[in-house]
Amino acid sequence: MTPRFAGRVALVTGGGTGIGAAAAARLREEGACVYVLGRRAAPLAAVAEATGAIALPADAADPVQVRAALANIAERHGRLDVVVANAGGFGLGAVGDTSDDDWRRACLANLDTAFVTTREALPMLLESRGAIVVVSSIAGLAAGPEAAGYVTVKHALIGLTRSLARDYGRRGVRTNALCPGWVRTEMADDEMRALMALHGLATLDEAYARATRDVPLGRAAEASEIASVIAFLASADAGAMNGAVVVADGGATAVDVPTLAFAA
Structure with a gap:
């Protein structure tokens, strides 16, 4: 069978470690030319060496740097078919313990990275009728303890996903959110x-x-398992999916928490 992403070009933010690195590896295995974008050059270089991806050191929340990265992709390949908005982190602490700087850091790392990258990539994605996968979290569906910033921005990523799906679905760009657990x-x-x-x-x-x-x-899931779901959502196999929130949490959010006290 022809690899699902043969001839396609993908951009993965937060691509130097964890889920992002695993997504880059999976998309490469399935034939894509993959660019991994992140602020730290060394992890990106390691992923590039291991997978054949192309490293793009840049801050996904900085419009100037993202535009330069996309211009690089356009010059080298002339197209962009998939964006995996995966960059994230920060945001621990209850509301009363969260400083202004901590709040801004959580917003920048999770929400601004996804917003800026997808906004700047839209012209190329509209041309290719491409796909966006926004990596949120089950923290975007329910609140964990003392993680106010993280919980808030992961909820907001689902709103961003639905807005993108609503506004650009008719123009051929599919956007779906993925909510992993541990x-x-x-x-x-x-x-x-x-x-x-x-x-x-x-x-x-x-x-x-x-x-x-x-x-x-x-x-807990392995990063490669989450990468498999990302690849599915980005592929033509998910061609009817737009604005979906897909949960990959081992069943965590299926649990009726108030009944746990009665479990054997």
Whole structure:
């Protein structure tokens, strides 16, 4: 079978680590020319070396830098078919503990990166009748403790997805959101280390097991599993999907939380 992305060009923000790196690898495996964009050059270079992707060091929240990156893509390939708006992070702390700087950092890292990148990429995506995948989180569906900035901006990403789907679907650009639960990534490992310290756990495996003990699948996802869903949403196989919010959380949001006290 012909690879689903043969002859296609994709841009992945936050492409140096975690879900972004896995998405780049999967899209490359399926035939795409992939550009990975992020602020840190070294992780991008490592992904480029491992996968054959092309590194674009840039801040996805900076319009000037994003325009320059897109101009680079246009010059080299003349088209753009897929944008994976994956960059994110920051935003921990309850509202009363969140400083103005922390709030702005959460907005910049999660919401501004997706807004700026998709806005600037729209002319090329309209020409190719392309696809956007916005990586939100189950924090965009329900609030976790002491993560006010992260929860707020991940909710906002779903609103951005629906606005893009509404305004540009008739013009051929599909936009869908993906909400992962716990995924084993470098960023999640840092959160697990905090859980280890809180509960005296010895290993990351123990911490992930504790964090997912009420998840029906009983485990965190691997980044490659989330990348598979991204590839599906970006492909023609999802051609009828626009404005959808797809959850890949092992069943976490299917759980009726008030009944957990009755579970054996």
